[in-house]
Amino acid sequence: MSETEVETKPEPAGSHSHVPGSFQQILKLTRAQFQEYLSSRRFVILLGIVAMIGLIITVVIGAFHDRAFLQALVSSPLAFYGSFWGGAASFVIVLSAVFFGGDAIAGEFQNKTGYFLMGLPIRRTTIYVGKYIAALLASICVLIVFFLIILANGVYYFGGDALPWQFGPSLLLSIIYLVAVLSTTFLFSSLFKTSAYGFVLTAVLFIIGFSLLQDVVQSILDYQPWMVISYASSAIGGVFGTATDPCTGAVINTINWGLNGIYGIPGGPAARAGCPATGGPREALLSGPTWTPGIAEAVVIMVGYFVITSIVGLLSFEREEFA
Amino acid sequence: MTGPSIECVQLTKNFGTFTALSRLDLKLEGAKCVGFLGPNGAGKTTALKMLTDMIFPSSGECFINGINVREERKKALAEAGVLIESPEIYPSLTPRQALEMVCDLRGVPPEHRRDRIEEVLSEVKMQDWVDKRFGKFSKGMKQRINIAAALVHDPGVVILDEPATGLDPRGMAEVRDIVRGLKRRNRLIFMSSHILQEVTDVCDEVALIDKGKLLFYDTLSNVTSKFADGAPTIDVGLSRPLGDEKVLKQVEGLTGVTSCVLLEPKRLRLKFKGGPTAQEQLLASLVELKIGVITLSEPESALEEIYLKQISKGD
Ligand SMILES: Nc1ncnc2c1ncn2[C@@H]1O[C@H](COP(=O)(O)OP(=O)(O)OP(=O)(O)O)[C@@H](O)[C@H]1O
């Protein structure tokens, strides 16, 4: 029907409506879904958990910052932010990705809310992407809250001027990590039609599964675990370069920006060989992974996860039947 | 401009080795209401879901206003209003927000939204609940909003899967009013239902399926006359009990009447042959008999009779 057509009674059906393009629909759906997330109980619970983690960190630092085991961590802003933000951000990211992504698609089936959307002139892809962006925004809100808690602690101990520039790349890395983890949880949630399966699987995977895999690959197979997403997450803290000089014990800012991971941490045990036998009080602040990813390498791993899981997730959702 | 249409071509759905719908050919065209009947598990919802691209045909295809649903879901569903499986709406939303989201995604221009939302909400009698959250709604209240959501953009084709599910008697009557209103506005309504009275009341045509197969698709009046032993049937309500055998014989003697049964003292069932003209004459002579005729109606159970007969044939 053309728009110039004279309107007679009864009016032609839906004569005023013009279905927006898919991009427009994604924005509209994202907005609605984001509001839904923000007003959900789940969001409140997650904020509560994150606030608690922040509180515990705050109390522990407050109470024990002059004890030996914490002294080094609070010795400089770099070490402080590197260990507390860098160490916990990835956990907060995984937590919110599981909360918002674990049943994002499965829940649409289980709660039958998907049937409401599926009656609309909207592509499956639009639903998937709209929900994804909404979950991403909601997770970023959570991450910001956590960031502010850590920042408040840091400012308290070091003052406002002592904000290292490394926060820039670190925040960026944390967002990229979130993007990747969330698209992975979305993929898994699109494989199930029951919320609980999506939740449990993604939670087990990210809290135990990947780190187990990482350990197996690097410790048992003695291979660089570049195929494991949690391996890449250490770049969020790694970008602060929180390694100590193996000879003097001073914190040195040795960031590996490269595409290749390093065995041990930069300037870590591998470099100790050159130190006088009497030197080297502590060889590393973090007795972490035996492999440390280069920053560029971590980005490639994260983007790789994002691209692959998004494509597989979208394709599988395109074929999903609301039976 | 052609009228609204729905078409299924050799539409088939297998779940594993089980065939839920088998080669359904159905073409509905023009402004009318078509009832979709069949026992539980017949394949009605399966067919309607394929029609709206919620599930995919194993073979065959379907069209809304000539647009292939599978190939152009967005374009096809833009022309339709859909209510299938009594969906849930996000519990934190209010009816207003939900309908606004629908308008938003469907591209109903902002200047019309308010009016349309108010219109459909009053049609389903939910004006007083516009700003309450869904979380607290009863099943029937949710279903009312679902109906409103299917109609808010004023679609040309309306696909409803058991719209009266969960509604109270008044709600069911309101659904009928809504359907009548849609018909007046030249919409095509395809509606599955188990309430034969509802179908008799508002549908112009019926399609009956059983075990995934279409048994018939025809106009309601054809169906009732074709299957009721081939003879049209009429129930005659009387204001006073019919006197004696003689009067009954008189009625039986009227032109065209093939049988006459006294169902109750004040209720007669006539079968007759001939078309509408014969019927008109018959009704006139009935009145002339002055036996106290106050109502003339198609028997309420006609559709039920046919339904049961057809379904049991398959067993
Ligand atoms: N996802 C599915 N997997 C397997 N079988 C299914 C699935 N969905 C439906 N069926 C089967 O297909 C058949 C038709 O189901 P359908 O829901 O279309 O029936 P219906 O006519 O809508 O029944 P009702 O009147 O009870 O709503 C049933 O036998 C059902 O068991």
Ligand SMILES: [Mg+2]
């Ligand atoms: Mg059904």
